[in-house]
Amino acid sequence: MVQEIDKLTDNVNDIKSLFRTLNETLESIEKRLSRLEKMDSIEHRVEVNQIDLSDIKESLQRIEETHSNEIQHINRRLDSHLVKIAKIEEEMIIIKSR
Template identity: 40%
Template sequence: MEEILKQILTGINEVKQEIGEIGSNIKTLEHRLDRLEKMDSIEHRVEVNQIDLTDIKEILEKMDSFQTDVLKDFFQIFKGSSINKVYREELNLINQRLDAQLTKIAKNEESILMIEGKSSKVSNAPI
């Protein structure tokens, strides 16, 4: 009987040791799972950020190509002689209109001076 009890005690001790090993293995697994969850979270953030960066890069490339095309067309039009000719004609027309207005102003000033001269002669005339 004593021998059976010794065997039972050794069996219980072995079970205790194995349960302890299982407990430490479970702790190791939990630690590894936590690390994996963190890695998944980091990988997810990296993937999301990569998608965002890729989208931003594509948008910037589209904007750059659009701006270059538009500016290229604009400069080609601006360099074209027809646009310069139109601008010159418009400036000449504006200058002609300004000259006409200046002529009118000069004539009016002359008329004012003549009227002032006549009124001063009339006022200076003896009564």
């Protein structure tokens, strides 16, 4: 009977030891997962920022193209007005010299 009680006690101690080991292993896994989650979070933020920067860049390019076209149109109109003014000045000089 004493041997059986000793054997049971040993078994209980073995089970406690296994639980401690299991607990330590779980804690280690939790720490690793925590680090992975942080990595995922950082990678996610980097990806989101890359997407945001790409969108901003594309928007700026579109704005630049639009304004470039508008500026070219304005420049053409100014050129045509300058040509008209030059022709009128030339006509005025010709009229004055008569």
